[in-house]
Amino acid sequence: MVRIRMENAKTWKTCIxxxxxxxxxxxxxxxxxxxxMKAIDPSHVALVDFELPADAFVEYxxxxxxxxxxxxAEMDKVMSRAKSEDEFVLELSEGENRLILTFRGKSTRRFSxxxxxxxxxxxxxxxxxxxxxxxxxxxAIQDALKDAGLVGDSVKFEISSExxxxxxxGDSGSVEMKLSKGDEGLKKLDVRQQARAMYNIxxxxxxxxxxxxxxxxxxxxxxxxxxxLNFPMGKKGxxxxxxxxxxxxR
Amino acid sequence: MVRIRMENAKTWKTCIxxxxxxxxxxxxxxxxxxxxMKAIDPSHVALVDFELPADAFVEYxxxxxxxxxxxxAEMDKVMSRAKSEDEFVLELSEGENRLILTFRGKSTRRFSxxxxxxxxxxxxxxxxxxxxxxxxxxxAIQDALKDAGLVGDSVKFEISSExxxxxxxGDSGSVEMKLSKGDEGLKKLDVRQQARAMYNIxxxxxxxxxxxxxxxxxxxxxxxxxxxLNFPMGKKGxxxxxxxxxxxxR
Amino acid sequence: MVRIRMENAKTWKTCIxxxxxxxxxxxxxxxxxxxxMKAIDPSHVALVDFELPADAFVEYxxxxxxxxxxxxAEMDKVMSRAKSEDEFVLELSEGENRLILTFRGKSTRRFSxxxxxxxxxxxxxxxxxxxxxxxxxxxAIQDALKDAGLVGDSVKFEISSExxxxxxxGDSGSVEMKLSKGDEGLKKLDVRQQARAMYNIxxxxxxxxxxxxxxxxxxxxxxxxxxxLNFPMGKKGxxxxxxxxxxxxR
Numbered sequence: 030m031v032r033i034r035m036e037n038a039k040t041w042k043t044c045i046x047x048x049x050x051x052x053x054x055x056x057x058x059x060x061x062x063x064x065x066m067k068a069i070d071p072s073h074v075a076l077v078d079f080e081l082p083a084d085a086f087v088e089y090x091x092x093x094x095x096x097x098x099x100x101x102a103e104m105d106k107v108m109s110r111a112k113s114e115d116e117f118v119l120e121l122s123e124g125e126n127r128l129i130l131t132f133r134g135k136s137t138r139r140f141s142x143x144x145x146x147x148x149x150x151x152x153x154x155x156x157x158x159x160x161x162x163x164x165x166x167x168x169a170i171q172d173a174l175k176d177a178g179l180v181g182d183s184v185k186f187e188i189s190s191e192x193x194x195x196x197x198x199g200d201s202g203s204v205e206m207k208l209s210k211g212d213e214g215l216k217k218l219d220v221r222q223q224a225r226a227m228y229n230i231x232x233x234x235x236x237x238x239x240x241x242x243x244x245x246x247x248x249x250x251x252x253x254x255x256x257x258l259n260f261p262m263g264k265k266g267x268x269x270x271x272x273x274x275x276x277x278x279r
Numbered sequence: 280m281v282r283i284r285m286e287n288a289k290t291w292k293t294c295i296x297x298x299x300x301x302x303x304x305x306x307x308x309x310x311x312x313x314x315x316m317k318a319i320d321p322s323h324v325a326l327v328d329f330e331l332p333a334d335a336f337v338e339y340x341x342x343x344x345x346x347x348x349x350x351x352a353e354m355d356k357v358m359s360r361a362k363s364e365d366e367f368v369l370e371l372s373e374g375e376n377r378l379i380l381t382f383r384g385k386s387t388r389r390f391s392x393x394x395x396x397x398x399x400x401x402x403x404x405x406x407x408x409x410x411x412x413x414x415x416x417x418x419a420i421q422d423a424l425k426d427a428g429l430v431g432d433s434v435k436f437e438i439s440s441e442x443x444x445x446x447x448x449g450d451s452g453s454v455e456m457k458l459s460k461g462d463e464g465l466k467k468l469d470v471r472q473q474a475r476a477m478y479n480i481x482x483x484x485x486x487x488x489x490x491x492x493x494x495x496x497x498x499x500x501x502x503x504x505x506x507x508l509n510f511p512m513g514k515k516g517x518x519x520x521x522x523x524x525x526x527x528x529r
Numbered sequence: 530m531v532r533i534r535m536e537n538a539k540t541w542k543t544c545i546x547x548x549x550x551x552x553x554x555x556x557x558x559x560x561x562x563x564x565x566m567k568a569i570d571p572s573h574v575a576l577v578d579f580e581l582p583a584d585a586f587v588e589y590x591x592x593x594x595x596x597x598x599x600x601x602a603e604m605d606k607v608m609s610r611a612k613s614e615d616e617f618v619l620e621l622s623e624g625e626n627r628l629i630l631t632f633r634g635k636s637t638r639r640f641s642x643x644x645x646x647x648x649x650x651x652x653x654x655x656x657x658x659x660x661x662x663x664x665x666x667x668x669a670i671q672d673a674l675k676d677a678g679l680v681g682d683s684v685k686f687e688i689s690s691e692x693x694x695x696x697x698x699g700d701s702g703s704v705e706m707k708l709s710k711g712d713e714g715l716k717k718l719d720v721r722q723q724a725r726a727m728y729n730i731x732x733x734x735x736x737x738x739x740x741x742x743x744x745x746x747x748x749x750x751x752x753x754x755x756x757x758l759n760f761p762m763g764k765k766g767x768x769x770x771x772x773x774x775x776x777x778x779r
Contacts, residue, residue, distance in 0.1 A: 103451055110426050127452075135464045136419045138426055139455045169636045176610050176638055201603055202627075205639045214635045353701055360676050377702075385714045386669045388676055389705045 031059050031095050032120040034088035038111035038132060041119075044079055044268050047239035049105035051075050051232065051270075056098055056147045059091045067152050074273045075232050076152070081266035088118075095121070097128065098147035104130075107140045155271070159249040159257065160222035161188035166214040167260075168242030170195070173206035174234050180204050183275050184233065187225040188250050193218065197230075216245055224250040226274040233258075236270040281309050281345050282370040284338035288361035288382060291369075294329055294518050297489035299355035301325050301482065301520075306348055306397045309341045317402050324523045325482050326402065331516035338368075345371070347378065348397035354380075357390045405521070409499040409507065410472035411438035416464040417510075418492030420445070423456035424484050430454050433525050434483065437475040438500050443468065447480075466495055474500040476524040483508075486520040531559050531595050532620040534588035538611035538632060541619075544579055544768050547739035549605035551575050551732065551770075556598055556647045559591045567652050574773045575732050576652065581766035588618075595621070597628065598647035604630075607640045655771070659749040659757065660722035661688035666714040667760075668742030670695070673706035674734050680704050683775050684733065687725040688750050693718065697730075716745055724750040726774040733758075736770040 035041060048055070048068075055068040055077075063082035069075070083089040107130055111117060115132035122129050122141065130140045173195040177184040180199030187194040193215055196205040208215035239260045240246055249257040253274050260268045285291060298305070298318075305318040305327075313332035319325070333339040357380055361367060365382035372379050372391065380390045423445040427434040430449030437444040443465055446455040458465035489510045490496055499507040503524050510518045535541060548555070548568075555568040555577075563582035569575070583589040607630055611617060615632040622629050622641065630640045673695040677684040680699030687694040693715055696705040708715035739760045740746055749757040753774050760768045 106429050107452070110422070110429065135416065136422070136462065137457045137459075138423070139457075140426070140429075140452060141454075142452045166635065172610070172636070173638070176640070179606050179610065179640075202607070202640060202642045204641075207637045207639075209637075212636065356679050357702070360672070360679065385666065386672070386712065387707045387709075388673070389707075390676070390679075390702060391704075392702045 030090060030092050030121065031097070032088070032090040032118070033059075033064070033086045035117045036087050037113060038108065038115045038117035039113040040262050040266070041117055042108040042111050042113065043239055043241075044262065045101065045105050045108045047236060047268070048077050048079065049101040050235035050238060052077060052101055054098065054100050054145055054147060056096050056149055058094065058096050060094045061091050063089075069150075069152055070232075074229070075236075076155075076271040078267075078269040078271075080269075081262060085263050085265045096147075096149070097121070098145040099128070100142070100145050103142055104128075107142060110138070110140070155255065157249075157251060157254055157257070157271075159224070159251045159254065160220070161224040161250045162217075162219040163188050163193045163208075163248045163250075164216035164218075164245050165193055165208060165248055166216075166242070167237060167240030167244040167246045169206065169208060169214040170246060170248075171234075171237050171240075171242060173204075174230055174237060176204045176206060178230050178234075182230050183227050184230050185225060185227045186248065186250055186256060187223070188218070188220060188248070189223040190218070190220045193248070224252045224254075226250065226253045226256065228256055228272055228274060232272050236272070239268050280340060280342050280371065281347070282338070282340040282368070283309075283314070283336045285367045286337050287363060288358065288365045288367035289363040290331075290512050290516070291367055292358040292361050292363065293489055293491075294512065295351065295355050295358045297486055297518070298327050298329060299351040300485035300488060302327060302351055304348065304350050304395055304397060306346050306399055308344065308346050310344045311341050313339075319400075319402055324479070325486075326405075326521040328517075328519040328521075330519075331512060335513050335515045346397075346399070347371070348395040349378070350392070350395050353392055354378075357392060360388070360390070405505065407499075407501060407504050407507070407521075409474070409501045409504065410470070411474040411500045412467075412469040413438050413443045413458075413498045413500075414466035414468075414495050415443055415458060415498055416466075416492070417487060417490035417494040417496045419456065419458060419464040420496060420498075421484075421487050421490075421492060423454075424480055424487060426454045426456060428480050428484075432480050433477050434480050435475060435477045436498065436500055436506060437473070438468070438470055438498070439473040440468070440470045443498070472502075474502045474504075476500065476503045476506065478506055478522055478524055482522050486522070489518050530590060530592050530621065531597070532588070532590040532618070533559075533564070533586045535617045536587050537613060538608065538615045538617035539613040540762050540766070541617055542608040542611050542613065543739055543741075544762065545601065545605050545608045547736055547768070548577050548579065549601040550735035550738060552577060552601055554598065554600050554645055554647060556596050556649055558594065558596050560594045561591050563589075569650075569652055570732075574729070575736075576655075576771040578767075578769040578771070580769075581762060585763050585765045596647075596649070597621070598645040599628070600642070600645050603642055604628075607642060610638070610640070655755065657749075657751060657754055657757070657771075659724070659751045659754065660720070661724040661750045662717075662719040663688050663693040663708075663748045663750075664716035664718075664745050665693055665708060665748055666716075666742070667737060667740035667744040667746045669706065669708060669714040670746060670748075671734075671737050671740075671742060673704075674730055674737060676704045676706060678730050678734075682730050683727050684730050685725060685727045686748065686750055686756060687723070688718070688720055688748070689723040690718070690720045693748070722752075724752045724754075726750065726753045726756065727776075728756055728772050728774060732772050736772070739768050
């Protein structure tokens, strides 16, 4: 039996929207301790790790471990119909072959979605030694990604002990966004060794949909390593993305 | 002579927008008592009945019965240029072969439209014995229609003594919206015999453009009968739609 | 050396957006006294004259006359990324072959654009004897242009001692906008001899992007002469358009 209730639909709606942009289907594992979903995108460039502990929910009834195969595009369509302030309930149907999503606001709306078969695949668990970390306003990252999109399809991240920088270059010009210590959009800078690497803009734009512009994102970086973006979900949950670097022509 | 003036353009703009989505041209009959327009859509599935009595207008000058043939797409284009708060005047040109629409706001804007010849056709006057009626917030209906559109092109309406329900089913899942007695979006429920029938979503979406989400719509229903949607227009007017049911496969 | 700083990016953003709709590239001339750009559109129908004196800027460092060839489409793309309240700096790169645009808000964003070669062309300096002039709210003009677009692709301007009028006619009807003395949208009317002429709507719509709807535009008119639209830019600057008339079939 799986039945979870959230005060509002906003968190689930936002996370599913970002994840569905990257991944078609995924296995959501519910245990008495909480929900976890890990998946890799079809081109094996991006890893998603989505986790909400039991006490992130108003109500959380899960007796035994249950894995639900979910078509993310279909779930995203349904979640897009939720109003952010609607109370949200997700539960297994009695026959256990369908998922029931209920939004309660001025009216009560119930959607049912078929579950899908998913072969559980062993996911890589990369051990990464990030050497620099920054807490940055999501809005600054979202703007810089759009800026970078003007001149190319890759963006370079650099974190030094003084600043957080995103930049891009192309035939039509170059673009650079900087946040220095003390700037409003830079909450924290934690640098063991300065780091830089280059990434695909489209993937990052999909990932950054998980945040409102005022949210704070943690960016973990190592030179030519994958980048990790951590979006806090409430006090207890987390949506985390890992994206492989592009080889930089020098 | 026909000359009518309304405090603002909003009512006329909204009604014409909804009607023009269904019907290409129509005969508007002006008598000293008021304006009435009845028309059927090209596929003979939907009937429109639009009525505004003389005292719904700030000024209403109609000496004798006059029937004006109007190209609704053209009138809709003109009305879409009105600002909702503009004062609105509609009148016959002196030569009587054109319609003059005037919007008065920060500037005065005058549009003239050619009248068209319309053969008056005898419209069916179906006598329908509705057995259930509900007063529902237009927003709840508009949301439920969009929800239903996720899974199919038909939506089932059901009114019982306890609740108002819209639902749809398709290969990708099912959808249901319920308003129970006491819910904010359900003002009144009047049931002689519970009723249900299925209708085309596109037609209903066009019709529901006649309302703002806070408006209250009266839904009249009988099992497998046409559905009637009544949108009050001010205290005295009314825009009413009748839509034939779809045969439901059981 | 060229380095200019504006309190916010709004003026430059709005002007470039309107100009780029008409013209692909232009030579911006910076002198110690101020900036000036004059250009003609590819079909030789519209002239642009954009002028900002040195004291329209917070900071203005130009030692000697410098002409910069700018790809307006590229600059417009960059300016569209500015937030209106961002501080805006434009400067020549040290190598002097690129333009650096910097937006300072919550983050600092730097864009670089290659300069382009522009052959300076002698522009016509038409001596026009306008006989009538009106100061009109930009919103009224913008609305009337959209109205006129419903029925055709030309609009007639008329200024008499009593009123400012824009009108259009087509097969599907006719349209007219009037501002009379005393109307909120008409600030001033200055008529030596009443004037009227007809112009292309698309060009005027592009030009009118230079204004917010509350701005006041000065319209200079002479019968069958080009029309001049003057948009004040702050207290000291000016963006001015000249558009050739269409021959009116009478």
